[in-house]
Amino acid sequence: EPEVTQTPSHQVTQMGQEVILRCVPISNHLYFYWYRQILGQKVEFLVSFYNNEISEKSEIFDDQFSVERPDGSNFTLKIRSTKLEDSAMYFCASDLGGQTQYFGPGTRLTVL
Amino acid sequence: QKEVEQNSGPLSVPEGAIASLNCTYSDRGSQSFFWYRQYSGKSPELIMFIYSNGDKEDGRFTAQLNKASQYVSLLIRDSQPSDSATYLCAVREVNDMRFGAGTRLTVKP
Secondary structure, three states: OOOOEEEOOEEEEOOOOOEEEEEEOOOOOOEEEEEEEOOOOOOEEEEEEEOOEEEEEOOOOOOOEEEEOOOOOOEEEEEOOOOHHHOEEEEEEEEOOOOOOEEOOOEEEEEO | OOOEEEOOOOEEEEOOOOEEEEEEEOOOOOOEEEEEEEOOOOOOEEEEEEOOOEEEEEOOEEEEEEOOOOEEEEEEOOOOHHHOEEEEEEEEOOOOEEEOOOEEEEEEO
């Protein structure tokens, strides 16, 4: 069964460093998403992406964040200068549009 | 602000009992509703979705939707210890999904 994959599973970085989280969505899906879940808190929407551009972004998704689909398979989230409060699980999801979103296993980001 | 509210629990039921999980949402125009299960440290896993008023059954799970009252619920029949997890209610918007904080369910053997 097709699934969303994410790498790395765990990323440790120093405050102020740039990180890139990678996702490979399900191959025939058209819409891609990033979510964040701080430990013990709810899953929060960050950004949606369709047709090579951002469809919607939340207030969390500020200028420090960017997304890119550099080729036909990868979907990346870049955090330019990490802060302590960026420590969280980051989930990528994809769907066909208006339907069920399928989530990847997540990347745990730890900012020291 | 579009909100999705759930009782955080924890909800504890004995093995074999029915677990009832509730969720309310603020946007009357919402059309699509999802229940996800999340084990600690893992990603959300889809249980089922519902679009129409009424009940929808899938195995031991039944989702119920009442758009007039803006609530959606999930019933788990014959609860098993492996059902112990956090259950997330999610409401699909045009370009994103909004999640409730989740209800932690414990099924005791």
